[in-house]
Amino acid sequence: MLATSWSELVSRLGYPALVRHGLRHTAFTWMADSGVQLYVLQRVAGHHDPAATARYLYPDHGAVRDAGGAFSAWWDSMGTRSSVQAASRFLVP
Incomplete structure (x- = not known):
């Protein structure tokens, strides 16, 4: 009964494809x-x-884009050479 009531309601509202x-x-x-x-x-x-x-x-694409931008800004602020040198300390020989 509930599914029928839902179907009727969303049809009347003009959203027949809306599912619970x-x-x-x-x-x-x-x-x-x-x-x-x-x-x-x-x-x-x-x-x-x-x-x-x-x-x-579902991801907020704006938030994903902002996170990428924040990382890029941080990376740029580190400078390529110093960033690579800093990261290389953690590499296992």
């Missing part, structure tokens, strides 16, 4: 974007495996 499970993905993605940690989302979802929860999350 898609809203779950959206909610978990928005919670993750707002800073909720994966283990908390896992508990909310009732998943035993964090990988199952991670499948619900």
